[in-house]
Amino acid sequence: MNLIQLFDLSLMGRSAKPALEFAGISYTFGELESRSNRMAQALAARGLTKGDRLGIYLPNCVEYVDLYLACLKLGVIALPINILYRERELTHILNDASPRLLVNQEDLPALSRAAETMPAERPNVFVSGDDPAAIIYTSGTTGVAKGAVLTHNNFAANAMNIIIAWQLSSEDRLLLSLPLFHAHGLGNGLHSWLIAGYQTRLLERFESSRAEAEFLDYKPTVFFGVPTMYVRLMSCDPAISQTVRLFVCGSAPLPAQLLMDFRERFGSTILERYGMTETLMIASNPLVGERRAGTVGLPLPGISAKVVDGEVYIKGPNVFASYWGREEATRAAFTDGWFRSGDIGMLSDDGYLTLAGRKSDLIISSGFNIYPREIEEFLLEQPEISEVSVAAQSDPVKGEVPVAYLVLRTECDLKEIEQRCRAALASFKVPKAFVKVDALPRNALGKVQKHLLPKT
Numbered sequence: 001m002n003l004i005q006l007f008d009l010s011l012m013g014r015s016a017k018p019a020l021e022f023a024g025i026s027y028t029f030g031e032l033e034s035r036s037n038r039m040a041q042a043l044a045a046r047g048l049t050k051g052d053r054l055g056i057y058l059p060n061c062v063e064y065v066d067l068y069l070a071c072l073k074l075g076v077i078a079l080p081i082n083i084l085y086r087e088r089e090l091t092h093i094l095n096d097a098s099p100r101l102l103v104n105q106e107d108l109p110a111l112s113r114a115a116e117t118m119p120a121e122r123p124n125v126f127v128s129g130d131d132p133a134a135i136i137y138t139s140g141t142t143g144v145a146k147g148a149v150l151t152h153n154n155f156a157a158n159a160m161n162i163i164i165a166w167q168l169s170s171e172d173r174l175l176l177s178l179p180l181f182h183a184h185g186l187g188n189g190l191h192s193w194l195i196a197g198y199q200t201r202l203l204e205r206f207e208s209s210r211a212e213a214e215f216l217d218y219k220p221t222v223f224f225g226v227p228t229m230y231v232r233l234m235s236c237d238p239a240i241s242q243t244v245r246l247f248v249c250g251s252a253p254l255p256a257q258l259l260m261d262f263r264e265r266f267g268s269t270i271l272e273r274y275g276m277t278e279t280l281m282i283a284s285n286p287l288v289g290e291r292r293a294g295t296v297g298l299p300l301p302g303i304s305a306k307v308v309d310g311e312v313y314i315k316g317p318n319v320f321a322s323y324w325g326r327e328e329a330t331r332a333a334f335t336d337g338w339f340r341s342g343d344i345g346m347l348s349d350d351g352y353l354t355l356a357g358r359k360s361d362l363i364i365s366s367g368f369n370i371y372p373r374e375i376e377e378f379l380l381e382q383p384e385i386s387e388v389s390v391a392a393q394s395d396p397v398k399g400e401v402p403v404a405y406l407v408l409r410t411e412c413d414l415k416e417i418e419q420r421c422r423a424a425l426a427s428f429k430v431p432k433a434f435v436k437v438d439a440l441p442r443n444a445l446g447k448v449q450k451h452l453l454p455k456t
C-alpha cells in the first residue's frame with residue numbers, strides 16, 4: 001500500500017471534515033484532495049513523471065501540502081529543502097539530487113494559477129510501498145550533506161507507530177509550527193495527521209511572541225515541539241496547556257531540568273522521543289507509563305535498538321533505503337543490516353534509552369571520554385544559566401578539552417560556576433574555559449551547531 005492509499009482514510013473517508021487551518025483559512029480533507037489532484041496535473045503538464053525529483057524550497061504553507069501530496073500521487077520524489085539554506089547549500093542539494101523542477105516562492109504563484117485551471121482528477125500512476133516518497137538531506141554538520149531516501153513504507157511505518165503510541169485520533173487538534181522540510185514536521189506532523197484524520201493548524205513558523213495567542217485561540221490537544229520551543233513556552237500563561245493532552249518533544253536533547261520546570265508550571269510531563277532523518281522515529285517515552293526524564297524512552301513497535309561500543313544501532317521498517325547516489329556511504333552506514341546512528345547511548349535494564357550526544361561530539365581528553373551532555377545537564381541546573389553547549393577544543397597536551405558556552409539568565413561570576421563544576425564533576429570534565437555568549441548558533445530545528453561556536 002502506498003501513502004496516498006493510507007491517506008484516503010481521510011482524503012476520501014472524511015472528505016467533508018475540517019482538515020487544515022492555515023493563515024486564517026480552513027480546508028476540508030476533500031478540498032486537499034482536489035487541490036493536490038490539480039497540482040499533480042499541473043506538475044505532470046510540466047513534464048514531471050514517476051521517479052523525477054521535485055525540489056520544494058518553501059516555508060510552511062497550504063501549497064506545501066498540495067505539492068507533497070501531488071508528488072506522492074505521481075510517484076514523483078519530493079525533495080524538501082531547508083528554507084534557511086543559502087546559495088552554497090542549495091547548490092549542493094540541486095547538484096546532488098538533480099530535481100526536474102524546483103518550486104520556490106517566486107515560482108509558486110504561477111504554478112498555483114496553472115493548477116487552478118486543471119481538472120481535479122487524480123492521476124493514474126501505480127506507486128508501491130517500496131517506492132521512494134522523499135529525499136531529505138541530513139543537516140550535514142559533519143562532512144557533506146547526504147540525501148536520505150525515505151520510502152512510502154518508511155513513512156507509513158513511522159506514522160502508524162506514533163498514531164498508536166500516542167493514541168492520535170480524529171478527535172485531536174494539532175498545532176504544528178515545525179517546518180515541513182524536516183523529517184520531524186513532515187514525517188510526524190503531516191503523515192500522522194492525514195492518516196489519523198485530525199485537524200491541524202499549520203503555522204508558517206514558531207514565533208515566541210505569537211505562541212501564547214495561538215494556543216489560546218486554537219485550543220490544540222497535541223503539540224509537537226523541539227526543546228527551544230519549550231524554553232520559549234515557559235514564559236507563557238499556564239492556561240496554554242489547558243486543552244493539551246500531549247506535549248511531545250524531540251530532535252534535540254530535552255534537558256531534564258526543563259522537563260521538570262515545565263511540569264511544575266503547566267502540570268504536564270513532556271513526552272520525549274528520539275528520531276533522525278534516516279530512521280524517522282526510533283524511540284519514545286510511553287503515553288501511559290513512566291516518562292523518564294533525561295531518557296528518550298523505549299524503541300517503538302517493530303524497531304530494534306542495541307548499543308554497540310557505546311553507539312546506538314537501529315533496525316526496523318522505519319530505516320531509510322539508501323543515501324541518494326551514494327552506494328559507498330550507504331554501505332558504510334550499516335553493519336550486518338543494522339543502521340549505525342552515530343549517537344552515543346545507553347540502554348537501561350528495563351529498556352529505556354538515554355542519549356549522551358553525537359559520537360562526533362565526544363571529547364577525548366588525556367584518554368578520558370567526556371560526554372558533553374553530562375556537563376551541559378549539570379550547568380543547566382544552575383539557576384543563572386539559561387542555555388549551554390559544551391564542545392571540544394584542541395589542546396597540545398590533552399588532545400582535547402571541554403569548553404562551555406553559556407547564555408546567562410542573570411549575571412554571575414563565572415569563577416563561581418567553575419567552582420560548582422569542580423565540586424560536582426571529575427576534574428577532567430570541568431570545562432577549561434567558560435565563555436559567555438548572547439545566543440547559541442542553532443539550526444532551524446533549534447539544534448546547536450557546535451561547529452559554529454566561537455573559537456576560544
Ligand code: AMP
Binds near residue numbers: 250252277
Ligand atoms: P535530524 O536528522 O536532523 O533529525 O537529527 C537527528 C539527530 O538529532 C539524532 O541523531 C540525535 O543526535 C538528535 N536527536 C533527536 N532527538 C533527540 C532527543 N530526544 N534527544 C537527544 N538527541 C536527539
